[in-house]
Amino acid sequence: MLEKEYYYEPTDTTLHVLEHNLLLVRFGRATLDVEENTIETQWIDDTLRLMLSELEGDVYIMLDLSKVGDAEHISDESKMLYVQMIKEKRIKKIAIFGWAKGWDLYIKLFQFYAKNKLKAFTTEKQAREWLIKHGYTSA
Numbered sequence: 001m002l003e004k005e006y007y008y009e010p011t012d013t014t015l016h017v018l019e020h021n022l023l024l025v026r027f028g029r030a031t032l033d034v035e036e037n038t039i040e041t042q043w044i045d046d047t048l049r050l051m052l053s054e055l056e057g058d059v060y061i062m063l064d065l066s067k068v069g070d071a072e073h074i075s076d077e078s079k080m081l082y083v084q085m086i087k088e089k090r091i092k093k094i095a096i097f098g099w100a101k102g103w104d105l106y107i108k109l110f111q112f113y114a115k116n117k118l119k120a121f122t123t124e125k126q127a128r129e130w131l132i133k134h135g136y137t138s139a
Helices: 034-054 076-087 101-114 124-133
Strands: 004-008 013-019 022-026 059-064 091-097 118-121
Touching: 004 034, 013 034, 022 034, 034 076, 059 124, 076 091, 076 101, 091 124, 101 118, 118 124
Parallel strands: 022 059, 059 091, 091 118
Antiparallel strands: 004 013, 013 022
16 A cells, blocks of 8 residues: 655656555656756655655665666766665665666666665566565565
8 A cells, every 4th residue: 555655757756655664666767868867866865865764664665667668877976876775774675677678787786786685576576575585574
């Protein structure tokens, strides 16, 4: 059940609190250039920090990349912001699903920094099952 939602209109991206400490980041479309990507990533970082301040305990995240495709432009600043988010101690696991082949390199880069914290899946069901297997429980 959806508890709370934050919406970023320029790219139709949403951050949801789905249930007890389970967050869903659903990207609405690929960013058109590195400037738009940086602004979107800053919004995600700011919103994630706000959400973490409102939640207690460990947090688990699912990232839905199914609408992004291969056309995403990821800025260097965005990469650094994502690495900082990945390293946040309260974020225990991050499951990516719906990713296109063009994301392979970025996923491998983020996995390097994630230290077994991040994994990619084909479906949302697989992503959720992995999070449950690795400690996520609904309250």
